[in-house]
Amino acid sequence: MSANERTEQNSGAPAAATPDVDSLKELTPKALVANLNAAAQTAKETKDYMTYATLLDVYLEYSYKEFTDEEKENVLKALLDILNSDDELVYAISWDVPSRVLPFLRTDLYDFSVGIGSSKGLTTVMEIFKVLADKGNLKELVVKCLEELDKLQFEPLAEGDTRPEVVVERFFELKFAALYGLLVNSIKNAKARYPSRFLIAATTGLLSFLVDRVESFSVRTTSFVLRRFYLFVREYSPAPPDDGEVPENEDALQDKILKKFLIDTFALGLQTHCLKWGQKLLLQLRKGVAFDADPEKRESSYYTGQYSIDFAEVIEKLSQLAEPLKIDVDTEFKALVEKVINEEAESDDDEKTATEDDPKADDEWGLDGDSEAPDTLHDEGIFILATAVRFNNRQNPEILKLTFPELIKVTKHFIMGSNQDPGEGSVGLYDALSFWSLWATRTLTSEQVQTQVPKDVFISYVQMLMYLAESTDDPSQEQLLFSIIARLLGLHTLKTRIEYLLDTAEFCPYPKVREATIKLLAQALAKHEIKITLVPTATSTSSTDELTEAASNLSIEESKVPTYAFTAEQITRVSNAALEQLSEIESLGAEGVRAGILGPDFKVLLALICFLAEISKTVAIEAITKSNELTERCLKYLSVVDALLAARTQSEGAAAKDGEEDDKQKEETKQIEMRKQLLLTALSGLELEEVGTSK
Numbered sequence: 086m087s088a089n090e091r092t093e094q095n096s097g098a099p100a101a102a103t104p105d106v107d108s109l110k111e112l113t114p115k116a117l118v119a120n121l122n123a124a125a126q127t128a129k130e131t132k133d134y135m136t137y138a139t140l141l142d143v144y145l146e147y148s149y150k151e152f153t154d155e156e157k158e159n160v161l162k163a164l165l166d167i168l169n170s171d172d173e174l175v176y177a178i179s180w181d182v183p184s185r186v187l188p189f190l191r192t193d194l195y196d197f198s199v200g201i202g203s204s205k206g207l208t209t210v211m212e213i214f215k216v217l218a219d220k221g222n223l224k225e226l227v228v229k230c231l232e233e234l235d236k237l238q239f240e241p242l243a244e245g246d247t248r249p250e251v252v253v254e255r256f257f258e259l260k261f262a263a264l265y266g267l268l269v270n271s272i273k274n275a276k277a278r279y280p281s282r283f284l285i286a287a288t289t290g291l292l293s294f295l296v297d298r299v300e301s302f303s304v305r306t307t308s309f310v311l312r313r314f315y316l317f318v319r320e321y322s323p324a325p326p327d328d329g330e331v332p333e334n335e336d337a338l339q340d341k342i343l344k345k346f347l348i349d350t351f352a353l354g355l356q357t358h359c360l361k362w363g364q365k366l367l368l369q370l371r372k373g374v375a376f377d378a379d380p381e382k383r384e385s386s387y388y389t390g391q392y393s394i395d396f397a398e399v400i401e402k403l404s405q406l407a408e409p410l411k412i413d414v415d416t417e418f419k420a421l422v423e424k425v426i427n428e429e430a431e432s433d434d435d436e437k438t439a440t441e442d443d444p445k446a447d448d449e450w451g452l453d454g455d456s457e458a459p460d461t462l463h464d465e466g467i468f469i470l471a472t473a474v475r476f477n478n479r480q481n482p483e484i485l486k487l488t489f490p491e492l493i494k495v496t497k498h499f500i501m502g503s504n505q506d507p508g509e510g511s512v513g514l515y516d517a518l519s520f521w522s523l524w525a526t527r528t529l530t531s532e533q534v535q536t537q538v539p540k541d542v543f544i545s546y547v548q549m550l551m552y553l554a555e556s557t558d559d560p561s562q563e564q565l566l567f568s569i570i571a572r573l574l575g576l577h578t579l580k581t582r583i584e585y586l587l588d589t590a591e592f593c594p595y596p597k598v599r600e601a602t603i604k605l606l607a608q609a610l611a612k613h614e615i616k617i618t619l620v621p622t623a624t625s626t627s628s629t630d631e632l633t634e635a636a637s638n639l640s641i642e643e644s645k646v647p648t649y650a651f652t653a654e655q656i657t658r659v660s661n662a663a664l665e666q667l668s669e670i671e672s673l674g675a676e677g678v679r680a681g682i683l684g685p686d687f688k689v690l691l692a693l694i695c696f697l698a699e700i701s702k703t704v705a706i707e708a709i710t711k712s713n714e715l716t717e718r719c720l721k722y723l724s725v726v727d728a729l730l731a732a733r734t735q736s737e738g739a740a741a742k743d744g745e746e747d748d749k750q751k752e753e754t755k756q757i758e759m760r761k762q763l764l765l766t767a768l769s770g771l772e773l774e775e776v777g778t779s780k
Contacts, residue, residue: 134177179221218270231290280323348466355513363519472517596685603692698770
C-alpha cells in the first residue's frame with residue numbers, strides 16, 4: 086500500500102500543519118529533532134501516518150540542505166530511535182523513508198582511500214535500512230528499492246573537488262550496495278505464500294538496472310555490481326510463510342527464475358568488458374601451459390591488472406553457480422549448437438528482441454500477478470557461460486566442444502543475427518567467439534579445412550573473423566584474430582588465399598581489415614608465394630582468355646614451392662585501389678588534412694603503396710599502371726601536409742613562449758611527421774627519381 090492509498094484509512098484525526106519555509110529557518114537542529122519526536126507520538130495516537138511522512142519529508146530535506154554534517158548525523162540518529170520504538174510507524178511509512186535518507190550519503194563525506202565503515206551518515210543509514218527490512222511493509226520496500234535503483238546515476242564531483250574520478254564510481258557503488266542490501270533483506274524477510282513474485286520482481290529490476298548502465302561502467306564497477314548478483318543467487322533463501330504451506334510448483338518456479346537471472350547476467354554483464362579469453366589462451370598455447378592441470382601455472386603466462394583479476398574472479402564464481410542451480414552447461418551448450426544447426430538457412434535469426442532479452446519489456450514488477458519464467462534461456466548467456474566453463478576447465482575434452490563446421494554456424498548465428506555494425510556488439514560475446522575460433526581450430530589440418538566445409542562457407546567464416554577484428558579497439562585482440570585468419574587461409578589452397586586477400590584489399594569497406602590483408606599479400610610476395618606474370622606484348626598470338634586462364638592457375642617452381650601467378654591486370658587493380666584510396670583522403674580538402682593523414686584510410690594507402698613497391702622489385706616500374714600519377718598526387722598531398730606542419734610548428738613555438746604548451750598536440754604533430762616520412766619512404770620504393778622530398 087502506498088502513502089497515497091493510506092490516506093483514506095486515516096480517520097479524521099487532527100493533523101499537524103506542514104511547516105513553511107520561514108518557520109523552518111527558525112528551527113535549530115535540536116528543535117527539529119524534538120518536533121520529529123512529538124509528531125511521531127501524535128501519529129501513534131491518531132494513526133495519521135500520512136501527515137508524519139509529509140513532515141518527515143520536509144524536515145529531512147531541510148536538514149540535508151542547511152545543517153552541518155554533525156547536525157545531519159544527529160537528525161538521522163533521532164529518526165533511527167523513532168523507528169526502533171514504533172513498529173507500526175515503521176510499517177506505515179516504509180515507502181517514504183528510503184528516498185528521504187539516501188541523499189545523506191554524499192560524496193564529500195567519504196575518503197575512499199581508507200575504510201569508510203565509520204564515515205558519518207553511512208552506518209546510521211544502513212541501520213535505518215535494517216529496521217525497515219525487519220519491520221517494514223516488505224512488498225512496498227521491494228518496489229521502492231527497485232524504483233530508487235532505476236533512478237540511481239553517477240554524480241559528478243563538485244567544482245573544485247580535486248579527488249580522482251574513481252571517487253564518483255565508488256560513491257555510486259556505495260549507494261547501490263545500500264539499496265541492494267535493503268532489497269535483499271526485504272526479500273529474505275518476506276513470509277510470502279508466493280515468494281516467486283518477489284523474486285521475479287527483484288531479478289527483473291536488477292537486470293534493468295544493469296542493462297541501462299553497463300555501457301558506462303568501468304571494469305571495477307562492473308565487478309562490484311556482478312559480485313552482488315552472484316551473492317543474490319548464492320544466498321537466496323526466502324522465509325517460509327506463516328502457515329508453512331508453499332504451493333506445489335513454487336520451488337521449481339524459483340529455480341527457473343534464478344537460472345534465467347544467472348544466464349541473463351552473463352549476456353548483459355559482459356556487454357562492454359571481457360576476460361580476453363582468446364588472448365589468454367594464445368599466450369598459454371605459446372608457453373605450453375594451456376592444458377596444465379594447475380590453473381595457477383596457466384594464469385602465470387599473463388598479467389592483466391588487479392581490476393581485470395577481480396573481474397575474472399567474479400565471472401568464475403558466477404559460472405560456478407551453474408552446478409547448485411542444476412544447469413548442465415554441456416547439455417545446454419549442445420542444445421544451443423543443435424538449435425543453430427537446425428535453423429533454416431534463410432531464417433533471419435533476429436530473435437534478440439525486448440520480449441526475451443530486454444528485462445525492461447515488463448513495465449510492472451510482477452508482485453501482484455502470477456509469476457512466470459521462460460522455458461528457454463538466453464543464447465548469448467548460455468554461450469558465454471559455456472566459454473567461461475571451458476576456459477577454466479581444460480581436463481575433459483569430451484565436453485563443451487565444437488567441430489569446425491559447427492563453429493562456423495554458431496559464429497554466423499551470433500554475428501549475422503545481431504544485425505549490428507562493427508563496434509556495436511557485445512564485447513563479451515565477441516571475446517567468446519574469438520576464444521572458440523582459436524580453441525576449435527588449433528589442431529585443424531589443411532585437409533580438414535579444405536574438405537569439411539565448402540569454399541564459400543570457409544570464406545564467409547574468414548569474413549566473420551575480419552568483422553570481429555574490425556569491431557575491437559584492442560590491438561592484442563586484433564593481433565589474435567588476424568593471426569587466426571592468416572593461419573586458416575594458410576591451410577586452404579594458395580589460390581583461394583591470394584584471391585580472397587586481393588578481393589578484400591580492393592573491396593572491403595573496413596580500413597583496418599584492408600590494411601591487414603594488404604600486409605598478408607605483401608608477406609606472400611616476400612615468401613615467393615606470388616609470382617609476377619606480366620601479360621605478353623601485343624605481338625603475342627595468345628588470346629586474353631588463354632592468358633587469364635593460365636594466370637589463375639597455380640604453378641610449381643623448380644623448388645617445388647607452389648606459387649600464385651599475379652597478372653598485370655591484378656597489378657592494375659592494386660594501383661587503382663591505391664588511387665581510389667588517395668581520392669578518399671584528398672576529398673577531405675585542406676581543412677581535413679589532419680583527419681586524413683591520422684585516419685585509417687591513410688594506413689590503407691600506405692600499405693597499398695608498400696605492396697606496389699615490393700612488386701616493383703620484381704618487374705620494371707613501367708609495369709605498374711599509373712605509378713607516375715600515384716606518385717605525383719601523393720607528393721601534392723604531402724605538400725598540403727607540409728603546410729599543416731609549418732602552421733603547427735609556428736603555433737607550438739608561440740605556445741611554448743607563453744608557457745602554454747599542449748603536449749597532446751605536440752605528440753599528434755610527431756605522428757603526422759612520422760606518417761609523412763613513411764609515405765615518402767614507400768614512394769621511394771617505386772624507384773622514381775623525383776621522390777625524396779615533398780614539394
